[in-house]
Amino acid sequence: MTTSDATSGDDALDIAVTETDVVPVALGDRAYDIQIGAGLLDFAGDDIAAVLARPRTLIVTDENVAKLHLDTLAGSLSMADIAFDTVVLPPGEATKSFDHLRQLCGRMLDAGLERHDAVIAFGGGVIGDITGFAAAIVRRGMRFIQIPTTLLAQVDSSVGGKTGINTAHGKNLIGAFHQPALVLADTEVLDTLPERELKAGYAEVLKYALLGDAAFFHWLRAHGPALLAGDGDARRHAIAVSCRMKAAIVAADERESGRRALLNLGHTFGHALEAALGYDGTLLHGEAVAIGMAQAFRFSERLGLCPTGAAAEVAAHLRAVGLPTGLKELHNRLPSAEQLTAIMHQDKKAEGGKLVFVLARGIGEAFISHDVAEADVAAFLQEELARP
Ligand code: NAD
């Protein structure tokens, strides 16, 4: 699809034509499209108007995104004659709390939104998760639109309908499956994202390649650095490939009774690290996933499941783009191998007391394993903690 922004008349000098990829998520009566392209925010009003029951909405965003991009979204809603209120939440993981959820639900009701109205989640995964959850419960389920503004949110959290908040018991333990009505991923908003956040999002892009698409891994090796440096076409292509894979997996297994768990490649190890560090920001989620994916491949090799060399290839690419691959810098901050294994057991991915791992038979060939011996995990982690 091509979207063009052209003014008619003699002074039509400023013509911008941008390519937009459209990825459908085939979920029957809850199907929706993911649009991916540069500058989509400028045209968002028309696309949003098409899914609204009436020209009225509420934008939920965070302070950082509001400062940088709210005017553009607000302008395009106004151009489409859509009335809106705005809720600006503090940035950061702590916003995914009961307190902020209560406030947000109150603001949605104050704004007079009805069941068939839709709210807009405009931000990273934090804003998407809490707004989606509020939409799932206010008036027993309202519609919502995702306008993800981080790379992680564009390739992962805005797609597939997982929504929720954190509690003292852990991350994302209270939530709902609630699909958005539309996802608009503007690759240009990534220009303002801090480099560290961009790289953390790249880990989730790489996840798709490693779990199911070896050709995409080769493409990322060639084009990943350009994508990170700001190449718009490389970004659009990588986001579209990632979303296509996620859309196919979600369409086949919306509620994660099987295949969707493949999306947790690197997460069993990664979450244990984040939890062991008390989610203190030492590691961004994507950085923990990067280490976790490197470990999943090393572990697969150690178990004889994956040919020798694949883990080194994965780690080499992670290092080439500036992502971590091991526990080196964290050594004196991590607990013992036994304690890390115990943390894994508390994870919501443990089933019936057994640890669930996503392992690999090679690059692009991940599978879900329910029968890894505890002793093998502990021995592997021991080895990882001792790696120079
Ligand atoms: P985030 O939402 O905290 O955003 C990261 C930082 O970037 C924030 O400070 C934010 O204000 C800032 N930011 C966002 N967009 C920006 C932009 N364009 N320019 C400048 N700054 C910008 O973090 P995230 O990495 O997007 O998301 C992490 C969250 O996503 C976690 O809570 C995680 O649990 C959740 N998540 C959910 C799913 C899902 O399927 N629902 C999947 C993966 C992760």
Ligand code: GLY
């Ligand atoms: N981020 C994993 C999933 O959506 O299932």
